[in-house]
Amino acid sequence: MAITLAQAFTELPGLESFCQQLWGNFVPAFATKKLHTRASLLLEALPEAVVHSELDEWRRLQLVPSPDPSNQELVGVLWQSPLFICLMDAIGFFPPDDVDLRPYMAPLYADLEEMARARLEWARKCERGAVGRGDLPYWKVVLQMQAPHLYLEPFLASGEELQGCDLACGWGRICLTLSEYGHRRIHACDLAESSLVTLKKLAALRELPGTIETHRVDILELPFSDNFFDFFMAFDIFEHLVNDVLSRCLREMLRCGKVGAPLYTETPLMCFCPPLTHLQNWTEAELTRAFEKESVDGKRWKRKLWDERVPDHFTFVIEQAE
Numbered sequence: 001m002a003i004t005l006a007q008a009f010t011e012l013p014g015l016e017s018f019c020q021q022l023w024g025n026f027v028p029a030f031a032t033k034k035l036h037t038r039a040s041l042l043l044e045a046l047p048e049a050v051v052h053s054e055l056d057e058w059r060r061l062q063l064v065p066s067p068d069p070s071n072q073e074l075v076g077v078l079w080q081s082p083l084f085i086c087l088m089d090a091i092g093f094f095p096p097d098d099v100d101l102r103p104y105m106a107p108l109y110a111d112l113e114e115m116a117r118a119r120l121e122w123a124r125k126c127e128r129g130a131v132g133r134g135d136l137p138y139w140k141v142v143l144q145m146q147a148p149h150l151y152l153e154p155f156l157a158s159g160e161e162l163q164g165c166d167l168a169c170g171w172g173r174i175c176l177t178l179s180e181y182g183h184r185r186i187h188a189c190d191l192a193e194s195s196l197v198t199l200k201k202l203a204a205l206r207e208l209p210g211t212i213e214t215h216r217v218d219i220l221e222l223p224f225s226d227n228f229f230d231f232f233m234a235f236d237i238f239e240h241l242v243n244d245v246l247s248r249c250l251r252e253m254l255r256c257g258k259v260g261a262p263l264y265t266e267t268p269l270m271c272f273c274p275p276l277t278h279l280q281n282w283t284e285a286e287l288t289r290a291f292e293k294e295s296v297d298g299k300r301w302k303r304k305l306w307d308e309r310v311p312d313h314f315t316f317v318i319e320q321a322e
Contacts, residue, residue, distance in 0.1 A: 002044035003051045005036055008083075012055045014064030019087060021066060021275040023132075026091045031132020038134065039090035046082055054083040066274045072242050075277040080192050092137025094171055097201040105177050106144045115147050116309035142173050148264055149179045151305060151315045152231060155262035162230040165189060167219055167253070168237035172199040172212070174264075175233060181211050187229075189215045189222065220248050224256045226297075232263040238287070239268050239280045246280075247294060254296035254318060262304070263316045284311060295321050 009016045023035050043051060058064060058081075067074045078084045088094070095101065109115040122144050130136035156162065161183045166175035169188035176199070178184075190196055196214040203212045217223055219237070232253060238246060253263070272281035282290070284306060291301040298321050305315035 001048055003046075003048055005040035005043050008043065008051065008055060012059060012064060015055075015058070017065035018063070018275050021273060022087060023091065025271075025273055025276050025278075026126065026138060027132035028127060028129055031129040034132055034134060035090045039087055042086040042089055043083070046086070050082055054081060057081075058083065067277075069272075069274040069279045070242060072245050072279075075240050075279070076191060078277055080194075085194075091131050092134070092139055094198065095137070095139040095202065097198045098205070099202070100205045101143065101176055101202060102206065104140050104143050106146060108149050108179060109147050112147075112150060112307045112309055115150065116307075119145055119310060139171075139173070143177060146174060146177060146235070146266065147313070148174065148177065148233070151313055152178075152233065152262060152264040153180065155304060155315060155317055156231055157260065161185065163187065163228055164231045164233065165222070165224075165229045165253075165256075167232060167234040167249075168240075169199060169214075170195050170235075172202055174235045174266075175199075175212055176202055176206050176208070181208060184211065186212045187215055187224070188212055189217050189219060191216065191218060220245070220252055222252055222256050226255055227258045229253075229257045229261055231261050232257060233265070234263060235266045236268065238265065239271055239278045239282070242279055243290075246290060250291060250294045250301065251296050254294060254299045254301070257299070257318045259299060259318055259320050261318045263301070263314075263318075265314050265316070266312050267314060268312050284308075287314070291316055 020032065023032050027035065061074065061077065063074065109118065122141055125136055126141065131138050131141065164184055164186045166186055166188045169175055169190045172188060175186045175188050188199055193216055196216055200214060215223065241249060267287060268278065269282050269284060269287065271278045288303050291303065294301060299318050300321045301316045302319045303314060304317045
């Protein structure tokens with residue numbers, strides 16, 4: 001017998017508050033009723049035994065009404081949880097794995113001013129409830145909110161095959177939207193096998209055979225040699241890491257990145273929300289300091305591009321420390 005979201009709320013007190021905190025990051029309060037309906041349909045599609053197991057596990061780990069923001073392990077637990085995936089997919093977080101993403105990709109914004117205007121308009125659509133109503137799945141929104149041709153391409157070396165890393169790649173929202181793939185191999189790294197399976201299917205529809213290679217890995221122990229990567233991409237990952245884990249991650253990237261390798265990252269600022277597994281609440285200056293204090297084998301991060309009109313997008317480059 002299928003379990004509805006209302007039944008899950010009854011069985012696991014605190015889950016309703018968890019959902020309100022989670023969905024409040026994406027939709028206005030008046031739109032959450034429709035999210036309840038969509039989440040319930042997704043939940044009912046799961047086997048009853050799976051849902052009961054999930055509710056028991058969430059209760060045991062004390063994930064509701066809000067998980068412990070100092071417990072890094074809970075981030076991995078949630079993002080591989082069928083229950084959490086249902087709650088996130090109520091906003092259309094994951095694209096169907098049979099869709100060609102190209103018609104939904106952002107245009108090549110002429111400059112940061114044009115990008116900022118476009119992002120503001122998409123944000124207004126979200127504020128008006130488009131995501132909550134189901135008119136605008138969230139995966140379509142994020143495809144519009146990036147510009148690798150502005151933040152990555154100007155900092156790349158040319159004339160040779162480049163090795164790139166999409167760190168915590170998820171379903172590939174950034175590695176599948178580059179404007180240029182010639183002479184590049186992208187290593188898409190994530191812990192969630194389901195995300196990597198989706199990415200492979202989307203890459204095939206994107207007609208990128210042999211260009212993207214997936215790796216199921218712990219991002220703190222990347223299976224690559226020293227000085228391997230020519231560039232990095234990392235979208236919506238660093239805010240999910242507590243301070244000591246962030247330091248380890250940044251040092252691991254320095255280890256396997258070459259001097260001169262750029263990193264294009266979207267990292268939300270002032271975004272603390274444990275139900276969404278956002279564990280940091282940085283300002284731009286705080287995030288920059290967190291990067292620039294790290295060094296490995298004479299290499300360090302240096303911020304090269306940031307603009308207050310697009311405050312959550314950064315370019316850092318690996319430099320040789322003096």
